[in-house]
Amino acid sequence: MNKMDIKQFSLYIAWLISVIATLGSLYFSEIRGFVPCELCWYQRILMYPLTLILGIATFQNEFTIKKYVLPITIIGSSISLFHYLEQKVPGFAEIKPCTNGVPCSTEYINWLEFITIPFLALTAFTLITIIMVVTKIPQNEN
Template sequence: MKKVKEASGQIYLYLAWVVATVATLGSLYFSEIRGFIPCELCWYQRILMYPMALILGISTFQNDSSGKKFALPMAVIGWCISLYHYLIQKVPGFAEIKPCVNGVPCNAQYINWFGFVTIPFLALTAFSLIILLLTLLSMKQRKQK
Protein backbone atom coordinates (compact mmCIF):
# COMPACT_ATOMS: atom_id res chain seq x y z
CA MET A 1 0.00 0.00 0.00
CA LYS A 2 2.88 2.37 0.79
CA LYS A 3 4.34 1.94 -2.71
CA VAL A 4 1.01 2.93 -4.26
CA LYS A 5 0.97 6.15 -2.20
CA GLU A 6 4.56 6.94 -3.17
CA ALA A 7 3.83 6.26 -6.84
CA SER A 8 0.79 8.51 -6.81
CA GLY A 9 2.99 11.42 -5.71
CA GLN A 10 5.44 10.68 -8.51
CA ILE A 11 2.83 11.75 -11.08
CA TYR A 12 3.46 15.36 -10.03
CA LEU A 13 7.18 14.93 -10.68
CA TYR A 14 6.47 13.29 -14.03
CA LEU A 15 4.09 16.08 -15.09
CA ALA A 16 6.60 18.75 -14.03
CA TRP A 17 9.20 17.02 -16.23
CA VAL A 18 6.74 16.93 -19.15
CA VAL A 19 6.06 20.68 -18.76
CA ALA A 20 9.79 21.49 -18.63
CA THR A 21 10.48 19.30 -21.66
CA VAL A 22 7.65 20.82 -23.72
CA ALA A 23 8.83 24.32 -22.77
CA THR A 24 12.41 23.46 -23.75
CA LEU A 25 11.34 21.99 -27.08
CA GLY A 26 9.01 24.93 -27.67
CA SER A 27 11.78 27.47 -27.17
CA LEU A 28 14.04 25.50 -29.50
CA TYR A 29 11.24 25.41 -32.08
CA PHE A 30 10.81 29.18 -31.93
CA SER A 31 14.53 29.88 -32.27
CA GLU A 32 15.79 27.08 -34.52
CA ILE A 33 12.81 26.43 -36.80
CA ARG A 34 10.89 29.71 -36.81
CA GLY A 35 14.12 31.73 -36.66
CA PHE A 36 13.15 33.99 -33.73
CA ILE A 37 16.27 35.43 -32.13
CA PRO A 38 16.01 35.28 -28.30
CA CYS A 39 16.43 38.51 -26.37
CA GLU A 40 18.51 38.81 -23.20
CA LEU A 41 15.64 37.97 -20.84
CA CYS A 42 14.67 34.99 -23.01
CA TRP A 43 18.19 33.65 -22.55
CA TYR A 44 17.89 33.92 -18.76
CA GLN A 45 14.62 32.00 -18.88
CA ARG A 46 16.21 29.33 -21.06
CA ILE A 47 19.19 29.06 -18.71
CA LEU A 48 16.74 28.14 -15.96
CA MET A 49 14.32 25.96 -17.98
CA TYR A 50 16.72 23.71 -19.90
CA PRO A 51 18.47 22.19 -16.87
CA MET A 52 15.09 21.62 -15.21
CA ALA A 53 14.13 19.31 -18.07
CA LEU A 54 17.22 17.23 -17.29
CA ILE A 55 16.96 17.40 -13.49
CA LEU A 56 13.27 16.52 -13.44
CA GLY A 57 13.75 13.83 -16.10
CA ILE A 58 16.49 12.12 -14.14
CA SER A 59 14.47 12.43 -10.92
CA THR A 60 11.39 10.99 -12.60
CA PHE A 61 13.07 7.99 -14.16
CA GLN A 62 15.06 7.19 -11.03
CA ASN A 63 11.88 7.53 -8.98
CA ASP A 64 13.69 9.99 -6.72
CA SER A 65 11.98 13.26 -5.89
CA SER A 66 15.09 14.89 -4.42
CA GLY A 67 15.58 16.79 -7.68
CA LYS A 68 12.74 19.08 -6.66
CA LYS A 69 15.04 20.87 -4.20
CA PHE A 70 17.03 22.10 -7.22
CA ALA A 71 14.17 22.55 -9.67
CA LEU A 72 11.81 24.51 -7.43
CA PRO A 73 14.16 27.46 -6.77
CA MET A 74 15.05 27.56 -10.47
CA ALA A 75 11.35 27.65 -11.37
CA VAL A 76 10.65 30.47 -8.91
CA ILE A 77 13.52 32.58 -10.28
CA GLY A 78 12.41 31.81 -13.85
CA TRP A 79 8.85 32.77 -12.95
CA CYS A 80 10.01 36.17 -11.71
CA ILE A 81 12.05 36.80 -14.87
CA SER A 82 9.14 35.70 -17.09
CA LEU A 83 6.69 37.92 -15.25
CA TYR A 84 9.01 40.91 -15.58
CA HIS A 85 9.57 40.14 -19.26
CA TYR A 86 5.83 39.85 -19.89
CA LEU A 87 5.22 43.16 -18.11
CA ILE A 88 7.87 44.80 -20.30
CA GLN A 89 5.94 43.62 -23.35
CA LYS A 90 2.43 44.46 -22.21
CA VAL A 91 2.68 47.39 -19.78
CA PRO A 92 4.13 50.52 -21.39
CA GLY A 93 5.63 51.90 -18.16
CA PHE A 94 7.80 48.82 -17.60
CA ALA A 95 9.58 49.02 -20.96
CA GLU A 96 11.42 52.15 -19.87
CA ILE A 97 12.89 50.63 -16.68
CA LYS A 98 15.66 48.61 -18.34
CA PRO A 99 15.47 48.08 -22.07
CA CYS A 100 17.61 45.36 -23.57
CA VAL A 101 20.52 46.85 -25.46
CA ASN A 102 22.08 43.76 -27.04
CA GLY A 103 20.43 42.48 -30.21
CA VAL A 104 16.69 41.98 -30.04
CA PRO A 105 14.77 44.31 -27.69
CA CYS A 106 12.96 42.54 -24.85
CA ASN A 107 9.66 44.24 -25.66
CA ALA A 108 9.56 42.70 -29.16
CA GLN A 109 6.63 40.33 -29.60
CA TYR A 110 7.28 37.58 -32.12
CA ILE A 111 3.90 36.04 -31.36
CA ASN A 112 0.79 37.63 -29.88
CA TRP A 113 -1.92 34.99 -29.90
CA PHE A 114 -5.35 36.14 -28.70
CA GLY A 115 -3.85 39.53 -27.83
CA PHE A 116 -2.04 38.31 -24.70
CA VAL A 117 -0.14 35.05 -25.35
CA THR A 118 3.50 35.91 -26.05
CA ILE A 119 6.64 33.81 -25.64
CA PRO A 120 7.30 35.17 -22.10
CA PHE A 121 3.67 34.37 -21.23
CA LEU A 122 4.24 30.77 -22.35
CA ALA A 123 7.37 30.60 -20.19
CA LEU A 124 5.48 32.15 -17.27
CA THR A 125 2.79 29.49 -17.66
CA ALA A 126 5.36 26.69 -17.75
CA PHE A 127 7.20 27.98 -14.68
CA SER A 128 3.85 28.38 -12.87
CA LEU A 129 2.83 24.81 -13.64
CA ILE A 130 6.19 23.45 -12.52
CA ILE A 131 5.98 25.41 -9.25
CA LEU A 132 2.43 24.16 -8.68
CA LEU A 133 3.30 20.52 -9.42
CA LEU A 134 6.44 20.50 -7.28
CA THR A 135 4.55 22.18 -4.43
CA LEU A 136 1.81 19.54 -4.67
CA LEU A 137 4.51 16.86 -4.59
CA SER A 138 6.03 18.39 -1.45
CA MET A 139 2.63 18.60 0.23
CA LYS A 140 1.87 14.98 -0.62
CA GLN A 141 5.23 13.84 0.74
CA ARG A 142 4.66 15.76 4.00
CA LYS A 143 1.28 14.10 4.44
CA GLN A 144 2.82 10.66 3.94
CA LYS A 145 5.33 11.17 6.76
Protein backbone atom coordinates in the same frame (compact mmCIF):
# COMPACT_ATOMS: atom_id res chain seq x y z
CA MET B 1 -3.58 3.74 -7.74
CA ASN B 2 -1.62 4.25 -4.53
CA LYS B 3 0.03 7.41 -3.19
CA MET B 4 3.43 6.52 -4.65
CA ASP B 5 1.93 6.27 -8.16
CA ILE B 6 0.31 9.69 -7.83
CA LYS B 7 3.59 11.26 -6.65
CA GLN B 8 5.51 9.61 -9.47
CA PHE B 9 2.88 10.86 -11.92
CA SER B 10 3.30 14.45 -10.66
CA LEU B 11 7.07 14.32 -11.22
CA TYR B 12 6.43 12.97 -14.70
CA ILE B 13 4.04 15.86 -15.46
CA ALA B 14 6.60 18.43 -14.24
CA TRP B 15 9.24 16.81 -16.44
CA LEU B 16 6.87 16.75 -19.42
CA ILE B 17 6.13 20.47 -18.98
CA SER B 18 9.87 21.24 -18.99
CA VAL B 19 10.37 19.13 -22.14
CA ILE B 20 7.51 20.90 -23.94
CA ALA B 21 8.86 24.32 -22.89
CA THR B 22 12.36 23.44 -24.06
CA LEU B 23 11.16 22.06 -27.40
CA GLY B 24 8.88 25.10 -27.85
CA SER B 25 11.81 27.41 -27.22
CA LEU B 26 13.94 25.57 -29.75
CA TYR B 27 11.07 25.57 -32.26
CA PHE B 28 10.66 29.34 -32.04
CA SER B 29 14.37 30.02 -32.49
CA GLU B 30 15.57 27.24 -34.78
CA ILE B 31 12.53 26.63 -37.00
CA ARG B 32 10.64 29.93 -36.93
CA GLY B 33 13.88 31.94 -36.84
CA PHE B 34 12.96 34.18 -33.89
CA VAL B 35 16.14 35.63 -32.39
CA PRO B 36 15.96 35.40 -28.58
CA CYS B 37 16.41 38.60 -26.60
CA GLU B 38 18.55 38.83 -23.47
CA LEU B 39 15.70 37.98 -21.08
CA CYS B 40 14.71 35.04 -23.28
CA TRP B 41 18.24 33.70 -22.89
CA TYR B 42 18.01 33.92 -19.10
CA GLN B 43 14.74 32.02 -19.18
CA ARG B 44 16.30 29.36 -21.40
CA ILE B 45 19.29 29.04 -19.09
CA LEU B 46 16.86 28.22 -16.28
CA MET B 47 14.42 25.99 -18.21
CA TYR B 48 16.78 23.75 -20.17
CA PRO B 49 18.47 22.14 -17.14
CA LEU B 50 15.05 21.42 -15.62
CA THR B 51 14.46 18.96 -18.44
CA LEU B 52 17.48 16.94 -17.36
CA ILE B 53 17.04 17.39 -13.59
CA LEU B 54 13.33 16.50 -13.60
CA GLY B 55 13.89 13.65 -16.06
CA ILE B 56 16.47 12.01 -13.82
CA ALA B 57 14.32 12.64 -10.72
CA THR B 58 11.29 11.09 -12.41
CA PHE B 59 13.03 7.91 -13.43
CA GLN B 60 14.88 7.57 -10.11
CA ASN B 61 11.77 8.34 -7.99
CA GLU B 62 13.69 11.17 -6.36
CA PHE B 63 11.08 13.28 -4.62
CA THR B 64 13.57 15.44 -2.71
CA ILE B 65 14.46 17.14 -5.98
CA LYS B 66 12.09 19.98 -5.13
CA LYS B 67 14.77 21.71 -3.04
CA TYR B 68 16.82 22.07 -6.23
CA VAL B 69 13.98 22.73 -8.66
CA LEU B 70 12.04 25.37 -6.69
CA PRO B 71 14.78 28.04 -6.67
CA ILE B 72 15.22 27.62 -10.43
CA THR B 73 11.49 27.84 -11.19
CA ILE B 74 10.90 30.79 -8.86
CA ILE B 75 13.74 32.78 -10.43
CA GLY B 76 12.54 31.74 -13.91
CA SER B 77 8.97 32.81 -13.09
CA SER B 78 10.23 36.18 -11.86
CA ILE B 79 12.21 36.82 -15.04
CA SER B 80 9.31 35.66 -17.22
CA LEU B 81 6.84 37.87 -15.36
CA PHE B 82 9.11 40.90 -15.69
CA HIS B 83 9.62 40.16 -19.38
CA TYR B 84 5.87 39.76 -19.94
CA LEU B 85 5.15 43.02 -18.11
CA GLU B 86 7.77 44.76 -20.21
CA GLN B 87 5.89 43.64 -23.32
CA LYS B 88 2.38 44.44 -22.11
CA VAL B 89 2.67 47.37 -19.66
CA PRO B 90 3.95 50.63 -21.17
CA GLY B 91 5.71 51.76 -17.97
CA PHE B 92 7.83 48.62 -17.87
CA ALA B 93 9.02 49.13 -21.45
CA GLU B 94 11.03 52.12 -20.24
CA ILE B 95 13.18 49.81 -18.10
CA LYS B 96 15.76 48.54 -20.55
CA PRO B 97 17.46 45.33 -19.40
CA CYS B 98 18.17 44.39 -23.01
CA THR B 99 21.00 46.56 -24.25
CA ASN B 100 22.22 44.45 -27.19
CA GLY B 101 20.42 42.65 -29.96
CA VAL B 102 16.66 42.19 -30.09
CA PRO B 103 14.65 44.48 -27.77
CA CYS B 104 12.96 42.56 -24.95
CA SER B 105 9.69 44.31 -25.74
CA THR B 106 9.50 42.58 -29.15
CA GLU B 107 6.45 40.31 -29.43
CA TYR B 108 7.09 37.59 -31.98
CA ILE B 109 3.73 36.01 -31.20
CA ASN B 110 0.63 37.54 -29.62
CA TRP B 111 -2.03 34.85 -29.60
CA LEU B 112 -5.44 35.93 -28.28
CA GLU B 113 -3.90 39.34 -27.58
CA PHE B 114 -2.13 38.12 -24.40
CA ILE B 115 -0.17 34.94 -25.08
CA THR B 116 3.44 35.80 -25.86
CA ILE B 117 6.63 33.74 -25.55
CA PRO B 118 7.40 35.09 -22.04
CA PHE B 119 3.81 34.24 -21.03
CA LEU B 120 4.36 30.66 -22.19
CA ALA B 121 7.59 30.47 -20.17
CA LEU B 122 5.84 31.98 -17.13
CA THR B 123 3.11 29.36 -17.43
CA ALA B 124 5.64 26.52 -17.58
CA PHE B 125 7.70 27.79 -14.63
CA THR B 126 4.56 28.39 -12.57
CA LEU B 127 3.07 24.95 -13.29
CA ILE B 128 6.32 23.22 -12.35
CA THR B 129 6.51 25.32 -9.16
CA ILE B 130 2.95 24.37 -8.20
CA ILE B 131 3.61 20.69 -8.85
CA MET B 132 6.79 20.78 -6.74
CA VAL B 133 5.01 22.54 -3.86
CA VAL B 134 1.96 20.26 -3.93
CA THR B 135 3.94 17.00 -4.23
CA LYS B 136 4.78 15.91 -0.72
CA ILE B 137 8.03 14.12 0.02
CA PRO B 138 7.19 10.59 1.16
CA GLN B 139 8.08 9.65 4.73
CA ASN B 140 10.33 6.70 5.38
CA GLU B 141 8.15 3.77 4.45
CA ASN B 142 9.34 0.52 5.95
